[in-house]
Each structure stands twice: as C-alpha cells, then as structure tokens.
Amino acid sequence: MLDFNDIQKLMDEFNGSDMRELEITSEGFHIHLSKNEVSFEKPVIAKESSEKPAIEAVEDVSALEKSEASEKDDVKAIRAPMVGTIYLKPEPDKDPYVTEGMRVHKGDIVCIIEAMKMMTEIKSDLDGVISEVLVENEDLVEFDQPLFKVTEG
Structure with a gap:
C-alpha cells in the first residue's frame, strides 16, 4: 500500500526519468502519470480512505x-x-x-x-x-x- 510520501517519491523519480507515461493499478489503487503535452484530463487527485486509497479523476472540457x-x-x-x-x-x-x-x-x-x-x-x-x-x-x-x-x- 502506497502512502503520500511513496507517491511523491514515485512522481519525483518519474519526472527525472526518460519515461513519457507511467500507469500503475493495484488492488483499489490507480495512478497515471504523463509528460505528454496533449492532455484532456486534469491530474488525478488522491483521496484518503480508512480502507483503500482511491483516485478521483476531475474532468475538464477543453x-x-x-x-x-x-x-x-x-x-x-x-x-x-x-x-x-x-x-x-x-x-x-x-x-x-x-x-x-x-x-x-x-x-x-x-x-x-x-x-x-x-x-x-x-x-x-x-x-x-x-x-x-x-x-x-x-x-x-x-x-x-x-x-x-x-x-x-
């Protein structure tokens, strides 16, 4: 189970890497990181929960x-x-x-x-x-x- 510090470290390592996209899905947890210039979604926001972490995507109309x-x-x-x-x-x-x-x-x-x-x-x-x-x-x-x-x- 990833906590906020783990997610922040993952994001920092991703930003410093040559990868363009990274997507992780595991038992109730999903994160999608992208360095691509064209995006139709706002970044995902983590919600805290007593059971499993959840991610909520906020939609944006381009x-x-x-x-x-x-x-x-x-x-x-x-x-x-x-x-x-x-x-x-x-x-x-x-x-x-x-x-x-x-x-x-x-x-x-x-x-x-x-x-x-x-x-x-x-x-x-x-x-x-x-x-x-x-x-x-x-x-x-x-x-x-x-x-x-x-x-x-």
Whole structure:
C-alpha cells in the first residue's frame, strides 16, 4: 500500500526519468502519470480512505470541445481510437492520406497510429469533406482526441 510520501517519491523519480507515461493499478489503487503535452484530463487527485486509497479523476472540457459544441451540427470530428504517434502519410516521401478539402467516405484510411511498435490504420467513420486537419504528422495523440474535422454531406 502506497502512502503520500511513496507517491511523491514515485512522481519525483518519474519526472527525472526518460519515461513519457507511467500507469500503475493495484488492488483499489490507480495512478497515471504523463509528460505528454496533449492532455484532456486534469491530474488525478488522491483521496484518503480508512480502507483503500482511491483516485478521483476531475474532468475538464477543453477549449476544442467547447468550440466544437458551438459549431454547426454538420461538422463532426474523426477521433483517435487509441494513444500513440500519428502518421498522416503512408511513407515520409508520399502524399498525406487526406488533406483539407478532400472528400472521404466511411472506411477510407485517413492516417496511421503507432502504439507499441504496432501500426494501426485509422479509417473514417464519416462521409464528408475534410474541413480541417487538427494534428501534425508524428504528433503524440491521446485517446478520443479530435484528429480531423469533417463537414458531413
């Protein structure tokens, strides 16, 4: 069982290391540390309990999500189904899978996300026109992060 000092020491060692992410889950305890620049959650907060330590995540609505809510209903986002490095091109010297103004159909490959040396093709779940590319090639993306804006129709 970790106490506050153990957690603080773990955080200090993590901050001084080359690791980008660390997640520990053990018998009623969960902590996720990340040095990644893109984050849609506030840091987790430990709660003291007489039995087991618990962690409470405090949700935050990002500026991007606020702006999406105020946009027209026909503009949707293709979102990342996983955490990883995004590749917008099949190879460095090739053209991107999609660009702004390009029409996409459900099932079209729009990018690749690499996670743990596995390359996963990401396919559009929308029909429409790419109105904005929200990420750069080789960016680290988070789960459910908007990648492309698509104007349906």
